Amino acid sequence: MPACAPAGKPGRAGEPGPLLRVWRFLRELSGDDAYERYLAHHATEHPEQAPLDRRQYFDGAVRQRWSGVNRCC
Amino acid sequence: MKNSALSKLPWVAIALLGAWAFGNIATHRGESINAIWFVAAAVCVYLLAFRFYSAWICARVLSLDETRATPAERFNNGRDFLPTNRWIVFGHHFAAIAGPGPLVGPTLAMQFGYLPGTIWILAGSVLGGCVQDMVIMFCSTRRDGRSLGKMARDELGPVGGWAALVGTLMIMIILIAVLGLVVVNAMKHSPWGTSTVALTIPIAIIVGLYMRSIRPGRVLEASALGLGMLLVAVWAGGAIDQSEFRSWFDFDGQALAWMIIAYGFAAATLPVWLLLAPRDYLSTFLKLGTIFLLAVAIIVLAPEVKMPALTRFVDGNGPIFAGNVFPFVFITIACGAISGFHSLISSGTTPKLLANEREIRMIGYGSMALESFVAIMAVIAATVLEPGVYFAINTAAGVAGALPADAVKTITGWGFPVTAEQMATLAQEMGEKTLFARTGGAPSLAVGMANIFSKSFGGSMLSIWYHFAIMFEAMFILTTLDAGTRVGRFMLQDMLKHIWPPLGETSSMGSSILASFLICSAWGYFLYIGVTDPAGGVNILWPLFGISNQLLAGIALTVATGILVKMGRLRYVWVTGLPLAWITVVTTTASFQKIFSTDPKLGFLAAASDMAAKLAAGTLPAAKAAVAPTLIFNQRLDAVLCILFVSLLWIIIIDMVRMSIRFTQGRSVHPLSESGYTPTRLTPAMLAAGGH
Numbered sequence: 071m072p073a074c075a076p077a078g079k080p081g082r083a084g085e086p087g088p089l090l091r092v093w094r095f096l097r098e099l100s101g102d103d104a105y106e107r108y109l110a111h112h113a114t115e116h117p118e119q120a121p122l123d124r125r126q127y128f129d130g131a132v133r134q135r136w137s138g139v140n141r142c143c
Numbered sequence: 144m145k146n147s148a149l150s151k152l153p154w155v156a157i158a159l160l161g162a163w164a165f166g167n168i169a170t171h172r173g174e175s176i177n178a179i180w181f182v183a184a185a186v187c188v189y190l191l192a193f194r195f196y197s198a199w200i201c202a203r204v205l206s207l208d209e210t211r212a213t214p215a216e217r218f219n220n221g222r223d224f225l226p227t228n229r230w231i232v233f234g235h236h237f238a239a240i241a242g243p244g245p246l247v248g249p250t251l252a253m254q255f256g257y258l259p260g261t262i263w264i265l266a267g268s269v270l271g272g273c274v275q276d277m278v279i280m281f282c283s284t285r286r287d288g289r290s291l292g293k294m295a296r297d298e299l300g301p302v303g304g305w306a307a308l309v310g311t312l313m314i315m316i317i318l319i320a321v322l323g324l325v326v327v328n329a330m331k332h333s334p335w336g337t338s339t340v341a342l343t344i345p346i347a348i349i350v351g352l353y354m355r356s357i358r359p360g361r362v363l364e365a366s367a368l369g370l371g372m373l374l375v376a377v378w379a380g381g382a383i384d385q386s387e388f389r390s391w392f393d394f395d396g397q398a399l400a401w402m403i404i405a406y407g408f409a410a411a412t413l414p415v416w417l418l419l420a421p422r423d424y425l426s427t428f429l430k431l432g433t434i435f436l437l438a439v440a441i442i443v444l445a446p447e448v449k450m451p452a453l454t455r456f457v458d459g460n461g462p463i464f465a466g467n468v469f470p471f472v473f474i475t476i477a478c479g480a481i482s483g484f485h486s487l488i489s490s491g492t493t494p495k496l497l498a499n500e501r502e503i504r505m506i507g508y509g510s511m512a513l514e515s516f517v518a519i520m521a522v523i524a525a526t527v528l529e530p531g532v533y534f535a536i537n538t539a540a541g542v543a544g545a546l547p548a549d550a551v552k553t554i555t556g557w558g559f560p561v562t563a564e565q566m567a568t569l570a571q572e573m574g575e576k577t578l579f580a581r582t583g584g585a586p587s588l589a590v591g592m593a594n595i596f597s598k599s600f601g602g603s604m605l606s607i608w609y610h611f612a613i614m615f616e617a618m619f620i621l622t623t624l625d626a627g628t629r630v631g632r633f634m635l636q637d638m639l640k641h642i643w644p645p646l647g648e649t650s651s652m653g654s655s656i657l658a659s660f661l662i663c664s665a666w667g668y669f670l671y672i673g674v675t676d677p678a679g680g681v682n683i684l685w686p687l688f689g690i691s692n693q694l695l696a697g698i699a700l701t702v703a704t705g706i707l708v709k710m711g712r713l714r715y716v717w718v719t720g721l722p723l724a725w726i727t728v729v730t731t732t733a734s735f736q737k738i739f740s741t742d743p744k745l746g747f748l749a750a751a752s753d754m755a756a757k758l759a760a761g762t763l764p765a766a767k768a769a770v771a772p773t774l775i776f777n778q779r780l781d782a783v784l785c786i787l788f789v790s791l792l793w794i795i796i797i798d799m800v801r802m803s804i805r806f807t808q809g810r811s812v813h814p815l816s817e818s819g820y821t822p823t824r825l826t827p828a829m830l831a832a833g834g835h
Contacts, residue, residue: 140626
């Protein structure tokens with residue numbers, strides 16, 4: 071996992087601090103950590119294949135996200 | 144349950160507080176009333192409805208099953224099907240459903256006074272909109288995350304499926320046109336507003352390039368960069384307004400309409416990562432941030448609401464749009480009370496992310512309650528203005544009078560005093576040349592927000608706050624516009640492929656350009672007519688949008704009702720049946736009046752005949768006579784559209800009733816298309832750890 075420490079103080083070992091939790095929530099909500107999640111999913115589900123690189127993954131994710139209704143009035 | 148009496152105490156207190164606050168709003172007849180009462184009444188209503196009504200529906204009507212695996216778990220592909228933390232799904236779902244609708248509709252509906260709109264927003268959401276969103280999400284989750292159109296076809300048959308498809312495409316076109324009109328009216332002859340909104344395009348492109356080429360997928364970095372640039376753009380617009388370049392950004396409505404059409408076409412055909420996706424990230428952050436800020440500001444400031452509870456315009460002679468309070472308050476406020484469009488999201492991306500069925504309640508019902516609260520905030524922002532100022536901003540020049548002196552005389556004559564000096568000072572404070580006849584709702588909302596923000600957070604930077612609010616509204620209106628054009632393009636290609644298969648290839652350049660061109664022409668037509676209409680255009684387009692959105696809600700509720708019948712829940716069928724009946728009565732009455740009313744202000748056909756007679760008699764001024772033939776054609780076209788909308792709704796309802804009768808008689812019907820039961824293997828601990 072790449073380091074993703076926020077500007078604030080990190081939590082105690084094992085227990086993520088509140089700032090770190092907020093940061094992780096924000097990353098997941100915005101899709102900032104989507105590639106890391108994809109790598110983790112890929113490593114367990116399809117270990118035999120090479121994963122996409124960051125840019126390939128991002129291109130696919132954007133295309134898939136914008137192929138249906140996802141914004142409302 | 145232990146302490147059951149004690150645990151109910153807080154709910155009794157909430158009920159009492161809510162009743163007190165609501166009673167205060169409903170019976171108040173003084174000069175002004177504090178906005179805190181609105182916040183208190185709304186929050187209590189949402190809490191009670193969520194705690195009791197939604198829980199009852201989930202347990203008794205839908206029988207949510209915590210042990211059943213969701214589509215996200217069964218088809219987990221690490222991408223669109225993905226069991227996700229419920230707060231994350233809540234955030235995604237809310238960001239998807241909350242658009243400009245709940246801000247614009249309530250602003251316009253305040254011409255009736257604050258009471259009708261407020262009652263409808265609260266009652267409509269907890270009994271209608273929230274129920275629709277939640278039940279459709281449930282139906283889709285039980286059907287592998289299928290779309291509303293597909294569910295309509297599976298459950299009711301081809302007629303239902305076809306109606307849903309046509310209805311969706313129509314609403315998309317009208318929605319984009321009216322939103323385009325709102326932006327055009329906000330930018331008309333406003334170099335500051337226009338330059339700030341124009342700057343958002345290169346900013347989105349820079350963010351897009353950053354996210355794709357410089358640091359792929361680093362959403363937060365790129366968004367922080369973009370948001371910083373957007374704030375600079377608000378300031379830069381002011382600098383441009385003071386400079387010699389101001390004339391470069393000073394346009395009339397027609398010119399801006401062409402630019403918006405060209406922009407929509409470009410956004411639908413350019414690669415998504417370049418403009419559409421980065422703009423969406425920025426607008427989502429801006430939207431959530433500003434809504435949060437507005438809620439804090441309203442609570443901190445506790446402003447006084449100056450609009451009366453009811454105005455004289457409940458009788459149907461309103462200057463912003465024509466028609467009686469019934470049915471038109473229910474048409475004008477669609478989003479924020481019940482919005483059919485939500486059913487596309489509830490049967491779109493969201494059900495594919497749900498880790499457990501029990502979360503349908505919080506995400507489906509809760510998100511809509513939150514959107515309804517956004518509508519309440521829009522009510523507050525519109526009603527803290529002096530009523531005279533509110534009407535001066537929102538009444539078209541063709542109604543109030545083109546000169547400030549005429550307009551203030553007309554509006555004061557209605558019983559809402561306002562002076563030309565007052566309006567001039569206000570325009571100067573907001574950094575605008577004039578605020579008369581700035582129809583569409585966006586400018587008056589921006590004035591209200593600027594007042595609230597500048598008073599709550601100190602500083603007298605009214606003009607900065609005003610243009611920040613304009614940028615915020617334009618930002619997500621344009622996001623809806625380009626995303627909608629793109630989706631419309633896909634839907635159209637899906638239909639065109641039946642005529643000639645190559646037209647359906649979404650990756651083909653020629654077919655994409657053709658479909659984008661057709662979609663942009665369709666909404667561009669309505670937008671352009673709206674801009675040329677001396678009565679403002681919004682008065683025609685917004686009711687049409689409301690009717691089409693309620694039509695889609697009607698289709699969604701019909702599908703849901705049909706499914707409840709087939710699930711054997713006949714005795715609870717009123718849960719979706721009553722909102723459906725209400726929507727049907729409202730939409731049918733409104734359409735009937737819009738088509739057949741003999742009042743030219745209200746009825747499309749009467750307006751067309753009236754104008755044709757005046758044109759023939761030669762009594763129209765030259766400028767009006769030039770556009771009259773187009774306006775006459777448009778009014779007749781709008782009448783045809785109304786007929787189409789109502790017919791679609793009645794066809795699908797009759798189809799559902801026919802099917803329900805057959806079902807209760809034990810005759811054969813399309814079987815429930817629910818997928819089979821699979822036990823879940825996800826544990827709460829797995830979900831807490833990420834669940835992937």
